[in-house]
Amino acid sequence: MHLxxxxxxxxxxxxxxxxxxxxxxxxxxxxxxxxxxxxxxxxELISEGDPSDxxxxxxxxxxxxxxxxxxxxxxxxxxWPVSTFILAATIKNAPYLMSARTLEKSRIVLVPSQxxxxxxxxxxxxxxxxxxxxxxxxxxxxxxxxxxxxxxSLERVANYLLRQQARASGEREFELLTEKRRLASVLGMTxxxxxxxxxxxQSYGVCVTGNRVTVGDQADLERFAKPxxxxxxxxx
Amino acid sequence: MHLxxxxxxxxxxxxxxxxxxxxxxxxxxxxxxxxxxxxxxxxELISEGDPSDxxxxxxxxxxxxxxxxxxxxxxxxxxWPVSTFILAATIKNAPYLMSARTLEKSRIVLVPSQxxxxxxxxxxxxxxxxxxxxxxxxxxxxxxxxxxxxxxSLERVANYLLRQQARASGEREFELLTEKRRLASVLGMTxxxxxxxxxxxQSYGVCVTGNRVTVGDQADLERFAKPxxxxxxxxx
DNA sequence: CGTCCTTTTGAACATTGTCAAACACTGTGG
DNA sequence: CCACAGTGTTTGACAATGTTCAAAAGGACG
Numbered sequence: 001m002h003l004x005x006x007x008x009x010x011x012x013x014x015x016x017x018x019x020x021x022x023x024x025x026x027x028x029x030x031x032x033x034x035x036x037x038x039x040x041x042x043x044e045l046i047s048e049g050d051p052s053d054x055x056x057x058x059x060x061x062x063x064x065x066x067x068x069x070x071x072x073x074x075x076x077x078x079x080w081p082v083s084t085f086i087l088a089a090t091i092k093n094a095p096y097l098m099s100a101r102t103l104e105k106s107r108i109v110l111v112p113s114q115x116x117x118x119x120x121x122x123x124x125x126x127x128x129x130x131x132x133x134x135x136x137x138x139x140x141x142x143x144x145x146x147x148x149x150x151x152x153s154l155e156r157v158a159n160y161l162l163r164q165q166a167r168a169s170g171e172r173e174f175e176l177l178t179e180k181r182r183l184a185s186v187l188g189m190t191x192x193x194x195x196x197x198x199x200x201x202q203s204y205g206v207c208v209t210g211n212r213v214t215v216g217d218q219a220d221l222e223r224f225a226k227p228x229x230x231x232x233x234x235x236x
Numbered sequence: 237m238h239l240x241x242x243x244x245x246x247x248x249x250x251x252x253x254x255x256x257x258x259x260x261x262x263x264x265x266x267x268x269x270x271x272x273x274x275x276x277x278x279x280e281l282i283s284e285g286d287p288s289d290x291x292x293x294x295x296x297x298x299x300x301x302x303x304x305x306x307x308x309x310x311x312x313x314x315x316w317p318v319s320t321f322i323l324a325a326t327i328k329n330a331p332y333l334m335s336a337r338t339l340e341k342s343r344i345v346l347v348p349s350q351x352x353x354x355x356x357x358x359x360x361x362x363x364x365x366x367x368x369x370x371x372x373x374x375x376x377x378x379x380x381x382x383x384x385x386x387x388x389s390l391e392r393v394a395n396y397l398l399r400q401q402a403r404a405s406g407e408r409e410f411e412l413l414t415e416k417r418r419l420a421s422v423l424g425m426t427x428x429x430x431x432x433x434x435x436x437x438q439s440y441g442v443c444v445t446g447n448r449v450t451v452g453d454q455a456d457l458e459r460f461a462k463p464x465x466x467x468x469x470x471x472x
Numbered sequence: 473c474g475t476c477c478t479t480t481t482g483a484a485c486a487t488t489g490t491c492a493a494a495c496a497c498t499g500t501g502g
Numbered sequence: 503c504c505a506c507a508g509t510g511t512t513t514g515a516c517a518a519t520g521t522t523c524a525a526a527a528g529g530a531c532g
Contacts, residue, residue: 048466069386070462076381088371088378094472097378120364127363131356134370135324141377142324142333145312148384149424150305153520181478188385193520195480210479210529226306230284236330389488417510426489431512446497446511 006036006109010059012082013109018133022126026119034111045100045108052089052096054110058082061106064182065098075185077140078103078178087134090116139236146231153189157197158225159232160187161206165215172218176211242272242345246295248318249345254369258362262355270347281336281344288325288332290346294318297342300418301334311421313380314339314414323370326352339418375472382467389425393433394461396423397442399468401451408454412447 007014007027014020019027036059039045045056048067056063063079076098079085089096090113102108120127147156160183168174176183184194198208204224205216215221229236242249249255255263272295275281281292284303292299299315312334315321325332326349338344356363383392396419404410412419420430434444440460441452451457465472 067382067386067466069382069464069467072386074382074385076378076385088374091367091371092375092472094375095466097375097382097466120367121360124357124360124363127360127367128357131327131363131367131370134367134374135327138324138370138374138377139328139330139333141374141381142312145377145381145384146303146305146310146333148381149310149312150303150308152518179478190521191479192481192522196520199480228305230303230331230333231305236328415510427511428490428513429488432488435512 006034007031009036010107010109013057013059016057016082016084018084018129019126021129022119022123026123026126030111030115030119033115034109036107036109038105038107039102041102041104041106043102045102046086046096048096048099050096052086052092052094052113055084055090055113055116056086056100057084057109057111059107059109061108062103063106063108064101064103066101066185067098073185074188075182077144078182078186084133087130087137091120091130091134093117140234143231143234148188150231153187153193154197154200155225156187156189157194158201158204158206158221159227161201161213161215162218162221162225162227163232163234164213165218170218172216173212173214176208176213242267242270246272246343246345249293249295252293252318252320254320254365255362257365258355258359262359262362266347266351266355269351270345272343272345274341274343275338277338277340277342279338281338282322282332284332284335286332288322288328288330288349291320291326291349291352292322292336293320293345293347295343295345297344298339299342299344300337300339302337302421303334309421310424311418313376314418314422320369323366323373325349327356327366327370329353376470379467379470384424386467389423389429390433390436391461392423392425393430394437394440394442394457395463395468397437397449397451398454398457398461398463399470400449401454406454408452409448409450412444412449 014027019030039061045063058079058081060081062081063085065076065079065085067074067076079100085100086096086098093113120130147159151159164176165171165174178186180194181191184191187194189197198206201221204221206221207214207216250263255266275297281299294315294317296317298317299321301312301315301321303310303312315336321336322332322334329349356366383395387395400412401407401410414422416430417427420427423430425433434442437457440457442457443450443452
C-alpha cells in the first residue's frame with residue numbers, strides 16, 4: 001500500500017520538535033506502527049467523543065479542529081504542517097474533545113496512541129518534548145480564552161489582522177489564508193458580523209477585498225487593537 | 237521562620253498526583269528549595285507578564301486566576317486545595333499568562349521553577365505526572381472554550397448549576413462557593429446579567445437565594461441545559 | 473451561461489452590557 | 503443595641519453589540 005515507512009518518505013517528521021531529540025531506536029519504534037494517508041478535502045478524520053487511538057501529524061494540507069453542541073458548531077483552531085494534534089487526548093487516553101476535518105487535500109501520519117505512551121515512558125527526551133509541546137498548546141488556548149473574554153469582536157478582528165500581518169513579515173499587504181466563514185467561527189462571531197467588522201476597520205486604514213488585506217496605517221490600527229504579547233504572541 | 241520543611245508540615249503535598257509516584261530523593265530535592273507561606277485574602281501572588289520563578293501549590297484557602305487587558309479584567313479559573321497552578325509557565329520558562337490572588341487566607345507552597353525542570357529531567361515518573369497534569373489542564377481549558385463559544389450565557393449558568401449540584405453529591409439544595417460577581421466573570425458575563433439569568437431559570441424550577449441554590453426539577457433543568465461530558469465533565 | 477456557494481447588505485430582533493439607583497448584608501464603633 | 507459605612511446584589515431604563523433572516527451581489531467552475 002505504501003512505499004517504505006513514513007519516516008523514509010517524510011524526513012521532516014523526524015525534524016519535528018516533538019521527535020527531533022529522541023533516540024533513533026525509539027523513533028523507529030514509534031514509526032513501526034505508524035502509517036501515512038492522503039485524504040481529500042472535507043473529510044472528517046476524527047469525531048469528538050471517539051476514543052483516541054492515534055496521534056495525528058499533518059504533513060501537508062491543513063486541518064480544521066471544531067466542536068459541536070446542540071446543533072451549533074464552532075471552529076476551535078487550524079492545524080498547519082508540520083504539526084500534531086489531539087496530543088492531550090492521546091496522553092490521557094481519553095476521548096477526543098474536538099472533531100477534525102481536512103480543509104484541503106492533506107497527508108497525515110497516524111501514530112498509534114499506545115506507542116506514543118510507551119515510548120514516552122522509556123525516552124526522557126521525548127517526554128521532555130511532549131511536555132514542552134503540551135505546555136505550548138495549553139498557553140495558546142489560554143491566550144485564545146483571554147482574546148474571547150476580554151475583547152469585543154471588532155477588537156479580535158483587528159488583532160487577528162495584526163497577527164496575520166506579522167506572519168507575512170510585516171508586509172502592508174497580505175492574504176487571508178482562511179475562508180471568511182470559518183475565520184468568523186474561529187473568532188467567535190457570525191460571518192455577517194465579520195463582514196461588518198472589516199468595513200468598520202476601514203476607519204483605521206484597513207482594506208479587505210476578497211482575500212487581500214491592506215493595512216494602510218499599522219500604528220493607527222495598533223492604537224485601536226492594543227495587541228499584547230500575553231494574548232497575541234503565539235510563539236511563547 | 238517555619239518549622240521543618242514543607243513536606244513535613246504538609247504530607248498531603250507528597251500525596252498530590254503530581255508528586256505521589258516520584259522517588260523520595262527527588263521529592264526531597266524539590267522541597268529543599270521550597271517554602272511555605274501564609275497569605276491574607278486579596279493578595280496578588282503573581283502578575284501576568286512576570287517571569288515564572290516558582291511553581292505554586294495551594295495547600296489551604298483558594299486562589300483566583302485572572303487576566304486583564306485594556307482596563308478590563310476577567311476571572312479565568314479558581315484553584316482549590318490541593319492543587320498546583322502556572323505549571324505550563326514553569327515548564328516553558330515563560331512569563332505568566334494569568335495573575336493570581338488569594339480569595340481568602342491561604343497557605344501556599346512555592347517550589348523554584350528551575351528545580352521542577354531539573355527533577356523533571358531525572359525522574360521519569362515525575363515527568364509522566366507532569367504530562368498527565370498538563371494534559372488535564374489543557375483539556376479543561378478546551379472545555380471552557382467550548383462552553384463560551386457554543387452556549388449562551390443562560391445555558392452556561394444552567395450547566396454551571398448542574399455541575400455544582402453534581403459536586404454536592406447531587407443534592408437538590410446546595411451552596412454557591414463563589415461570590416456572584418466573580419462567578420459572573422468566570423462565566424463570561426456581567427453580574428447584572430447573572431442576576432437576571434438566575435431569575436430566568438426559575439421557570440425551570442431553579443431557586444437562588446443568597447448562596448443557597450435549589451434545583452426543583454433536575455430533569456427539567458437538564459432538558460434546557462443539555463449538559464455534555466465533552467464540555468461539563470472536568471474529571472476526564 | 474447557469475449553478476452553487478460564499479460574501480455582503482439591510483432591517484428587524486435578541487442578547488448582553490452600561491449606568492444609576494435601590495436594596496440587602498456584614499461588620500464596626502458608639 | 504443601633505446607626506452607619508462599605509460592599510455586593512438586584513432592578514429598571516437604556517445603549518451597544520451581536521444575531522437572524524431574507525435577499526442581492528460576487529466568484530468559481532462545469
